[in-house]
Amino acid sequence: MRGATVPRAVAVCGAPGVGKSALIEGLLPLLRAARIRTAVVRRTKALAPGPLPGAEADRLLAAGALGCAVYDERRSLVVRQGCAAESHFISQFRDADLVLLEGFDHSFWPKLELVRPPVSDRAVCDPSTLLAVVTDAPFSLYGVPTLPLSPGAVSAFLTGWLRRQRGEPEPAGAPPAAPAPADRGGxxxxxxxxxxxxxxxxxxxxxxxxxxxxxxxxxxxxxxxxxxxxxxxxxxxxxxxxxxxxxxxxxxxxxxxxxxxxxxxxxxxxxxxxxxxxxxxxxxxxxxxxxxxxxxxxxxxxxxxxxxxxxxxxxxxxxxxxxxxxxxxxxxxx
Missing domain, CATH: 3.40.980.10 (MoaB/Mog-like domain)
Structure with a gap:
C-alpha cells in the first residue's frame, strides 16, 4: 500500500500483563509482508537512563540541552526534555501507512482490546472506540468483531480496515465485509x-x-x-x-x-x-x-x-x- 499523507493510528489496549507487546511484535513482520509500513509508539512510566549511540544523552540533557539527536546511515534517534502527546509522535511518521500505539487506553484513537481471562474479562477502554476485541476466550463483547489471539488474524483485520479507511476496493476473491449494525442515524x-x-x-x-x-x-x-x-x-x-x-x-x-x-x-x-x-x-x-x-x-x-x-x-x-x-x-x- 502507498503511504498516506497522514498515517492511520490504532491503539492496542488491555490490562497490564495481557500481552500487548507480544501481539505488536508478532504483527510487524506480517504487516510488512502485506506492504503496510508500520511504526510503533510505546508509552512507558519512566525511560531508563542510558547513552544514545555516539552521544551521552543524559549528560547533555543534564547540562542544559533542550534535546539530543543522533543518526547514522541506518537509524536516527531524538531525545527531548519534557513530555509530548501521542499525536506529536504520530506526526513524525508521515511516511508510514499505520502507527500502532501501545496502551493509550483512554485516548481518542480507534482501538484493539486484548481480553484474556483470568488477566482480564472486559475491555478497559471506552467501548465506543473499539474496532475489535482480540481474545483467546469463547465470548464476544460490545457488538464489535471478535478476533482470535493470532497475529495472522489481527494482521488480516488491520489490512482490511486500512483499505476501507482509504476507500480502496477489496481484492479479488476477498470475502464480503460483515454488515454494519443497524443504527438510528447513519x-x-x-x-x-x-x-x-x-x-x-x-x-x-x-x-x-x-x-x-x-x-x-x-x-x-x-x-x-x-x-x-x-x-x-x-x-x-x-x-x-x-x-x-x-x-x-x-x-x-x-x-x-x-x-x-x-x-x-x-x-x-x-x-x-x-x-x-x-x-x-x-x-x-x-x-x-x-x-x-x-x-x-x-x-x-x-x-x-x-x-x-x-x-x-x-x-x-x-x-x-x-x-x-x-x-x-x-x-x-x-
Whole structure:
C-alpha cells in the first residue's frame, strides 16, 4: 500500500500483563509482508537512563540541552526534555501507512482490546472506540468483531480496515465485509482541527465530545482523526471521508485566525452549500455565547455526504450537535 499523507493510528489496549507487546511484535513482520509500513509508539512510566549511540544523552540533557539527536546511515534517534502527546509522535511518521500505539487506553484513537481471562474479562477502554476485541476466550463483547489471539488474524483485520479507511476496493476473491449494525442515524466521521493538539502541546478536548454525542444519538462513528490547520491536508481528508460517511463533522479551525481554514477546506472538497443549516447552527450558538458572531463555519454537500464545520469549544458542542442532528433527522443520505 502507498503511504498516506497522514498515517492511520490504532491503539492496542488491555490490562497490564495481557500481552500487548507480544501481539505488536508478532504483527510487524506480517504487516510488512502485506506492504503496510508500520511504526510503533510505546508509552512507558519512566525511560531508563542510558547513552544514545555516539552521544551521552543524559549528560547533555543534564547540562542544559533542550534535546539530543543522533543518526547514522541506518537509524536516527531524538531525545527531548519534557513530555509530548501521542499525536506529536504520530506526526513524525508521515511516511508510514499505520502507527500502532501501545496502551493509550483512554485516548481518542480507534482501538484493539486484548481480553484474556483470568488477566482480564472486559475491555478497559471506552467501548465506543473499539474496532475489535482480540481474545483467546469463547465470548464476544460490545457488538464489535471478535478476533482470535493470532497475529495472522489481527494482521488480516488491520489490512482490511486500512483499505476501507482509504476507500480502496477489496481484492479479488476477498470475502464480503460483515454488515454494519443497524443504527438510528447513519455513518459519521469526526475530524478535529487543531495545530496545538496535532503537535502534542495539549489534548484534543472537542473530538471526543463530538464522538460521544453522535454515539448517544444513534450514529455510528466510522472514523476519527486529528489534523493541523493545513488547507490542503484538510481538503484531501474531507474528500476521503465523504466516500465512507454520511455526515462529516470538523471541530475547530473555523475562527478568525489567519491559520483557521476548516471552512475553506470544506469548500474545496464539496460541491454545494447548505447556508440555512450553518445559519441555524450559528443562531443556536449565539444563544449560548457571543463568540458565535466570529464563527465562519459552513455546511456543504459532497456527493451523498454532508460536511459541517463546528467550533472547537467542547462546552457548546452538545447543543450544536443536538440542533444539527434534529435538522438532519433519520434520513442520512443527502
Amino acid at each position: 455513518r459519521a466521521a469526526v475530524l478535529s482541527v487543531s495545530d496545538a493538539a496535532y503537535a502534542g502541546e495539549r489534548p484534543d478536548a472537542a473530538g471526543p465530545v463530538a464522538v460521544r454525542c453522535l454515539n448517544g444519538a444513534g450514529w455510528r462513528v466510522v472514523s476519527t482523526g486529528l489534523l493541523p490547520c493545513d488547507r490542503a491536508m484538510l481538503g484531501a481528508e474531507l474528500r476521503r471521508l465523504c466516500g465512507g460517511a454520511d455526515l462529516v463533522i470538523t471541530v475547530g479551525g473555523c475562527g478568525l485566525s489567519r491559520w483557521d481554514c476548516a471552512p475553506e477546506a470544506a469548500c474545496d472538497a464539496a460541491e454545494r452549500a447548505v447556508p440555512g443549516l450553518s445559519a441555524a447552527l450559528r443562531a443556536g450558538w449565539l444563544a449560548l455565547s457571543q463568540n458565535a458572531v466570529l464563527d465562519r463555519g459552513t455546511a456543504m454537500i459532497r456527493g451523498g455526504a454532508l460536511i459541517v464545520n463546528l467550533p472547537g469549544d467542547p462546552a457548546v458542542l452538545p447543543a450544536l450537535l443536538e440542533t444539527l442532528l434534529a435538522a438532519v433527522g433519520d434520513n442520512a443520505v443527502f
